[in-house]
Amino acid sequence: MAFENVCKQSLLYEGELVPCMVGDQEIVIMWPDGGQPRAYEARCPHEGVSLGCGDFNGRILYCGAHGWVFDGHTGKCLQPTGWEMKEYPMRIEAGMVQVDMAGD
Numbered sequence: 001m002a003f004e005n006v007c008k009q010s011l012l013y014e015g016e017l018v019p020c021m022v023g024d025q026e027i028v029i030m031w032p033d034g035g036q037p038r039a040y041e042a043r044c045p046h047e048g049v050s051l052g053c054g055d056f057n058g059r060i061l062y063c064g065a066h067g068w069v070f071d072g073h074t075g076k077c078l079q080p081t082g083w084e085m086k087e088y089p090m091r092i093e094a095g096m097v098q099v100d101m102a103g104d
């Protein structure tokens with residue numbers, strides 16, 4: 001495990017999606033209403049368009065490119081099914097959001 005700082009915890013809000021860069025890789029921190037923030041690769045599993053530009057309503061994330069729909073709590077694709085966003089281990093330490101980009 002090699003956690004690295006991504007952003008300040010104070011930038012995260014329940015019901016919001018925060019895009020961040022870790023080196024040259026874009027990730028998103030998605031905090032669904034009533035849930036916990038989790039870190040995901042920003043590349044849409046369809047054709048790789050950035051989900052950091054997607055539309056998140058606190059429950060559902062819509063990819064702006066072709067409208068694939070993701071569950072805000074799990075990152076699983078709801079439409080079409082059978083796909084999911086790649087999740088990274090995430091923790092909060094001393095007010096910083098940390099992500100392990102090598103973790104599964």
Ligand code: FES
Nearest residue numbers: 044046047063066
């Ligand atoms: S790239 Fe996201 S739906 Fe096509």
